[in-house]
Amino acid sequence: MFIINCPYCGERDQSEFSCGGEAHIERPKQPTELSDDQWAEYLFMRKNIKGIQFERWNHAHGCRKWFNVVRDTSNDKIHAIYKMGERPPLK
C-alpha cells in the first residue's frame, strides 16, 4: 500500500512490483566448500528487520527490471532507491 519510484519507469503503485526480499546477500563464491551451517545461513536465515531494511524489488508488471529499495518496515516509508550494482546509500 505505497508508491514505488521505479528508477526506469517512475512512480507506480506497489501492486505492480514484486519483492525479492533482503538485498546484498551474496551468492557463495565457492559453493562446494560451504558447510551445512553456511548453506543454512545463505538460504534461510534472514535479518527480518523492524526498521530500515535494504531489499530487492522487481517491476514485474512494468519494465521487469530489478533494483534495490531502502524501506522502513515499521511504517513502509521508502528512504532511497538505487540500481543493481550501485553503492547502497546510508549504509
Next chain:
Amino acid sequence: MKNKYSIFSLIKNALSNHENWQRAWRDPEPKKEYDAVIVGGGGHGLATAYYLAKKHGMTNIAVVEKGWIGGGNTGRNTTIIRSNYLWDASAGLYDHALKIWENLSQELNYNVMFSQRGVMNLAHNLQDVRDLKRRTHANRLNGIDAVWLNTEEVKRFCPIINTSPNIRYPVLGGTLQRRAGTARHDAVAWGYARGADDMGVDIIQNCEVKGIKRNGDKVEGIDTNKGFIKTKKIGVVAAGHSSVIANMAGLKLPLESKPLQALVSEPVKPIINTVVMSNAVHAYVSQSDKGELVIGAGTDAYISYTQRGSHDVIEGTLKAILELYPIFSRMKMLRQWGGIVDICPDASPIISKTNIKGLYFNCGWGTGGFKATPGSGDLFAHTIANDEPHKLNAAFNLNRFVSGDLVDEHGAAAVAH
C-alpha cells in the same frame, strides 16, 4: 484459589448486578528473579505458562507482554481450528492440539466456545482435486477424520456456495474435516491467563523486552521497561516480532514477517453453518456467534510490521468471495485489520531450543497458529521444562534448516491456513 464459574456463580453474581466478580488475573509488578520468563502474552505464550505450572510444577514464572494479553495475533485471526495436514509430523502436532481443544472449556473452567462445525476445503482445478484427495488419504492413515465431497455433496453441506460450472474457478469438490471448527479467540487467552494466574504465574502487561542479557552461551535475564528480570530460561513466543527478539540475543531466524489481513461484516442471521476455505482463489469464510461473516485474506508479499495490509490483497479476496457466494454481494463490511505473521520457508513452525543455553523459541506459525494454541503451549512447556523437545515437536527444531529435514507444508497442504 479462583472461584469456579458455573450456572450458580452466574445467578449469585446477577443478584449483585455483576459488580462483585472476582478478578480473573492479578496485575503484579515483576519480581527480581523467576525460574522462567515467557516473552509474549498471546494464546501460545499464556498456554505455555499454564502447562509449565500445571504439568511441570514450575510456578515461579512470569509472562511479559508489551501490550495487553491477547492483543496481537490472538485477537486478530479468523479462529479456524483443524488438523488435516499432509505430513506425519504436522498431523501429530495439529491433532494433538485439536484433542486438547475438545476438552479445553472443561479443563480451564472457561468457555472457549469451541464449535466443531467442520472445515471444508474446496478444490477449483484438477491439481487441487488430486492434492486434496491425497491429503484425505494421508489424514486417515494418521487417524484424522477426513472425507472427500463431490460438487453435489459440497452444495448439500453448504447450500449458499455457487457450484455453477460456469464460474471462473468452478467448485470441483472439496474435503471436509468434521471435528474441525472455530473457537472464541479472546476467551482462549483469558482462560489460559486465569488458569495460569491461579497457579501463581505472574502475568505482567505493558512490559516490553528491550534486551536479552547473555553470559557467553547462556542467558542471564531480560531488560524490560520495568527493569531487569533475572532468569535462566527464556521462552520467546512473540509471533511476528520473533526476529526482533532474536536479534537482541544476536541470533538470526529463518523468518519473514508480513501483514495478514482479515475482515468482518455487519452481523446477520445464521447463513453459513461451517468454515469454507478456498486455497486456489484465496478466500475463506465462516460466521461468528455474533453473526458477523469472518473473512480471511492473504499476506502482503513483502516484509512489513505495519498492522494493516494492502488494498489489492483484500480486493482479490472479495472478488473470490463474491463469485463463490453471490448472496453476500450487498453485505457491508464493518472492520478490516492486519496482523504480523512470521512465516518459515517450509510453512511449519519452530518449537525449539537454540544454541544459546536457556533460550527457547516458539515461532514461525505463519498464517495459521491459532488452531495449534493448546498443543503449542503444551509442547513448548515440555521443551522448556526438560530442555529437550517432546517427540511431537522434535521435527520442528531450528536445526532442520541446517540438516535440510524440512516439514514442507507450503505446496503440499492447505496453504491458506
